[in-house]
Amino acid sequence: MKTVLFAISLLVFGFTINGQNFTLSGTVSQNQLKLEDALVYAKGTSYSTQTNEVGYYELKLPPGNYQIVFAFGNTKTVEVNLNESKTVDVDLARAVESLEEVSVQAVRVDADSPITHSNFSKTEIAKRNLGQDIPILMKFLPSVVSTSDAGNGVGYTSIRVRGSDNSRVNVTINGIPYNDQESQGTFWVNLQDFASSTENIQLQRGVGTSTNGSGAFGASVNILTDKYSKEAYAEYNTSYGSFNTWRNNIKFSTGLLNDHFEISGRLSKIESDGYVDRASSDLKSYFLQANYTDDNTLIKALVFGGNEVTYQSWFGVDRETLETDRTFNPAGQFTDEDGNIQFYDNEVDNYSQDHYQLHWNQTLNKNWSSNISLNYTYGRGYFEQFVEDADLSFHEIEPVEVGNETIENSDLIRRRWLDNDYYVVNANINYTDDEWDFTAGAFGSLYDGDHFGEVIWSRFAGNSLIRDRYYNGNGTKREFTTFAKATWRIDDQWQIYGDVQGRFVNFEMSGLTSDKVNLVVDESFEFFNPKAGITFRANQNHQLYFSFGRAHREPRRQDFENGITQAERLDDFELGWRFQTANSSINTNVYYMKYEDQLVLTGALDDVGNPIRETSGQSYRLGLEVEGQFKLSEKVSIQPNIALSTNKNQDFVAPLNGELVNLGDTNISFSPEIVAGNQLSFQPIPEFQINFLSKYVGEQYMGNIDSAASKLDDFFVNDLNLVYRLKNISVFDEIVFTGLINNVFDAEYESNGYFFFFESADENGNPTTVEGAGFYPQAGVNVLIGASFRF
Structure with missing residues (x-):
């Protein structure tokens, strides 16, 4: 193990790559009012900034595809393919980010909601998505305890939130109940490799907002499947x-x-x-x-x-x-x-x-x-x-x-x-x-x-x-x-x-x-x-x-x-x-x-x-x-x-x-x-x-x-x-x-x-x-x- 860790440390500090950066800039507003101190960051990276007194932001990034998050109470995510310097202006007046979100709007909450929740983005999912089930990928979220019958996160797995067992966690996919209607259990083994087709997951702890299917007695898990892609x-x-x-x-x-x-x-x-x-x-x-x-x-x-x-x-x-x-x-x-x-x-x-x-x-x-x-x-x-x-x-x-x-x-x-x-x-x-x-x-x-x-x-x-x-x-x-x-x-x-x-x-x-x-x-x-x-x-x-x-x-x-x-x-x-x-x-x-x-x-x-x-x-x-x-x-x-x-x-x-x-x-x-x-x-x-x-x-x-x-x-x-x-x-x-x-x-x-x-x-x-x-x-x-x- 020491040899492995030593090799990793050499790998970490051995990279010396110089890349060209581009500038992403624009204004953030809400109902046409320019927002000061709105947060702007690229998901899955350490790149972030805030808007100035006139709502202007500027973020320097290497070339690539990014999910740029604009947050000021409400949040909005914009996908940007940064192959040149670009300007992106955002208005946060609408709570719904896109028509994709309408499918889950009835069972989800936004950042200002008085509902306790955590969001698990596609970028975060992708980091560890190597075939293990969704409960194992979610195990680092607050109050979550995951387990695996086979012991390695593949096959039968389950999740508990705030001590409530798998059958008491309400699960929906695009707003449609997934829990088995008789046992109320969530059989994640029947969602094989589903993380690879998931856009994001929202975990609401407690009762949460009204949802479809059996009531949430510990938490609800709302899954949104992949958005459509503009590019082939x-x-x-x-x-x-x-x-x-x-x-x-x-x-x-x-x-x-x-x-x-x-x-x-x-x-x-x-x-x-x-x-x-x-x-x-x-x-x-x-x-x-x-x-x-x-x-x-x-x-x-x-x-x-x-x-x-x-x-x-x-x-x-x-x-x-x-x-x-x-x-x-x-x-x-x-x-x-x-x-x-x-x-x-x-x-x-x-x-x-x-x-x-x-x-x-x-x-x-x-x-x-x-x-x-x-x-x-x-x-x-x-x-x-x-x-x-x-x-x-x-x-x-x-x-x-x-x-x-x-x-x-x-x-x-x-x-x-x-x-x-x-x-x-x-x-x-x-x-x-x-x-x-x-x-x-x-x-x-x-x-x-x-x-x-x-x-x-x-x-x-x-x-x-x-x-x-x-x-x-x-x-x-x-x-x-x-x-x-x-x-x-x-x-x-x-x-x-x-x-x-x-x-x-x-x-x-x-x-x-x-x-x-x-x-x-x-x-x-x-x-x-x-x-x-x-x-x-x-x-x-x-x-x-x-x-x-x-x-x-x-x-x-x-x-x-x-x-x-x-x-x-x-x-x-x-x-x-x-x-x-x-x-x-x-x-x-x-x-x-x-x-x-x-x-x-x-x-x-x-x-x-x-x-x-x-x-x-x-x-x-x-x-x-x-x-x-x-x-x-x-x-x-x-x-x-x-x-x-x-x-x-x-x-x-x-x-x-x-x-x-x-x-x-x-x-x-x-x-x-x-x-x-x-x-x-x-x-x-x-x-x-x-x-x-x-x-x-x-x-x-x-x-x-x-x-x-x-x-x-x-x-x-x-x-x-x-x-x-x-x-x-x-x-x-x-x-x-x-x-x-x-x-x-x-x-x-x-x-x-x-x-x-x-x-x-x-x-x-x-x-x-x-x-x-x-x-x-x-x-x-x-x-x-x-x-x-x-x-």
């Missing part, structure tokens, strides 16, 4: 790294044809063996987009999706195995006829998902704009499992007579299927002028999902046929949402925000579950979710905000299976301060999230790895979040963040040693009291950047009874990221080399786990509580290197 290009990206991890994709754009039409797309393939034994991934995906644009209209038709085949690795390991064999994976384990332990080679998830979206964004006049979106998602796939000595009657196979023996149990292979359709209609309209920003809309969706199991092989099959089904079930979910929200800019200092939403949800379920329990559900929910806030800009550098938001959330399918029919309620209070100068910015907020009937994770998993939940009654989360960005010099900058919190179930009752015990206030599961991150960036020359990224996550309990057996240790992980760009090399417009050393100091850590406890009896027949835990080990030092070639 072709691009090939490749990367390789530890655990035989490969990522290859090709991207293209026709550029604007006849100044109106563009077609772009991507094909990707990712393969990895995983850090954990047999935790392999085979991920294929595509993205195809057609655009029509003119001065007032943007119509986007998108088709994207893919197929994932991942070997199961959700079992984890117990504490003893963690010490002796960290990568052990019990999935697929069975004993053969000779008593030898074997592992079934196809204990996999095999799932395909295709999305069809149509967005019509229209500017009606200088004040009004509208969006109409249609979506159809088709998902189908199965979990394949080898079952040793299975009950034949359970699988609808009659006992088999062999000689004088009646065979009632047999080894078999089964598949549990999910086949679903999801339809969405979404429409909203926006009015903006010097004082008002008003948006109203309606959302309707229908989900229809079939659940069934089939046996594809049995050692003793009787009269059964391949793929005979042993259970069938169906789940249907209908949702209608309407909302209206407005921002009133009273003057240059004060603005008021209001937001009301009505959600109407109906669940119908019938047939058998995978445990062959008859599930009959017909439940409807009506939710009213008000939100309000106020922002005060003391001067050009300081801004204060306060907001209140209420959200409700319906139970999910598994909750109904466990007899839970009560909806949850969350009241979220946020108080924040924002500070911004040309060389620094600080965002600080205090939050108090008060829950009624919160469904918290028990720590236990069901038989396919899904977390089991229970109602905790009264509970709360109280925290402080701070994030900053500081330019220390022309070449060095840092981006630290920290979240401190206390997360409590109040008067929590649990069955212990044969009786119900009131444990008082206990810690909410999977809710660390401290989460911190930092990015240190060094850019010795414009073409070369070094990023050193750090993440600390404090200890946390995996259950709600504060048991020492359920404790997940704290961890501190550091990554090293190198990016080197070459411009106009031979036939290439750009070549980018990227290196990523994950966990550079080889820390041994576990980012996730599970905990269970149940009532039993000791040797004397006295009631006792049995506890156990499992852990998901993450990879030690591992490397990904990549290259991008753009024509």
Whole structure:
């Protein structure tokens, strides 16, 4: 490792390249008023400046393509191809940056909003995008904890924000809900290489603004896919790294044809063996987009999706195995006829998902704009499992007579299927002028999902046929949402925000579950979710905000299976301060999230790895979040963040040693009291950047009874990221080399786990509580290197 670091240091200081700089200049105004001290900077670089007393700015940059950000409360981003000195004048009066943004305008907020949020730009995503899933790329954002079943960020991954699990983070793609409608989970593994087709991501923490789909109970993640490109290009990206991890994709754009039409797309393939034994991934995906644009209209038709085949690795390991064999994976384990332990080679998830979206964004006049979106998602796939000595009657196979023996149990292979359709209609309209920003809309969706199991092989099959089904079930979910929200800019200092939403949800379920329990559900929910806030800009550098938001959330399918029919309620209070100068910015907020009937994770998993939940009654989360960005010099900058919190179930009752015990206030599961991150960036020359990224996550309990057996240790992980760009090399417009050393100091850590406890009896027949835990080990030092070639 010392040799590697020494070589890197030689590489850093060995470059001596002299390049010609061009000047980007112009004025920044708002409603024709010239703005003094507006911030102007190039995303992903240390180049920045401020406007003078007449709104004029001047920025010297090397040749290249840049995303230039103009910020003065509101922000606007302009793409500039700097091949000569240019003048760009900007007016910040409109909050919406472009027609591209109209698709997500209803679920997003701007820089002056009293909603706590962070933005993750395409430039930042590209630095580390070497095939790992979006939760891993987002792990350095405030209050975010990411984990990977396979241990290396490829395959099944998940995200928690403010301690809220993956199913409680609302995710939308171009304003269309992505969370599974029954489980409410976000299966990022079905968005294979999606970061390569992402324009930007906004993370709203807490309730956030009104969004589509199930309510945000910890955060919402709003993804905007690639903008259309005015210029034609072709691009090939490749990367390789530890655990035989490969990522290859090709991207293209026709550029604007006849100044109106563009077609772009991507094909990707990712393969990895995983850090954990047999935790392999085979991920294929595509993205195809057609655009029509003119001065007032943007119509986007998108088709994207893919197929994932991942070997199961959700079992984890117990504490003893963690010490002796960290990568052990019990999935697929069975004993053969000779008593030898074997592992079934196809204990996999095999799932395909295709999305069809149509967005019509229209500017009606200088004040009004509208969006109409249609979506159809088709998902189908199965979990394949080898079952040793299975009950034949359970699988609808009659006992088999062999000689004088009646065979009632047999080894078999089964598949549990999910086949679903999801339809969405979404429409909203926006009015903006010097004082008002008003948006109203309606959302309707229908989900229809079939659940069934089939046996594809049995050692003793009787009269059964391949793929005979042993259970069938169906789940249907209908949702209608309407909302209206407005921002009133009273003057240059004060603005008021209001937001009301009505959600109407109906669940119908019938047939058998995978445990062959008859599930009959017909439940409807009506939710009213008000939100309000106020922002005060003391001067050009300081801004204060306060907001209140209420959200409700319906139970999910598994909750109904466990007899839970009560909806949850969350009241979220946020108080924040924002500070911004040309060389620094600080965002600080205090939050108090008060829950009624919160469904918290028990720590236990069901038989396919899904977390089991229970109602905790009264509970709360109280925290402080701070994030900053500081330019220390022309070449060095840092981006630290920290979240401190206390997360409590109040008067929590649990069955212990044969009786119900009131444990008082206990810690909410999977809710660390401290989460911190930092990015240190060094850019010795414009073409070369070094990023050193750090993440600390404090200890946390995996259950709600504060048991020492359920404790997940704290961890501190550091990554090293190198990016080197070459411009106009031979036939290439750009070549980018990227290196990523994950966990550079080889820390041994576990980012996730599970905990269970149940009532039993000791040797004397006295009631006792049995506890156990499992852990998901993450990879030690591992490397990904990549290259991008753009024509």
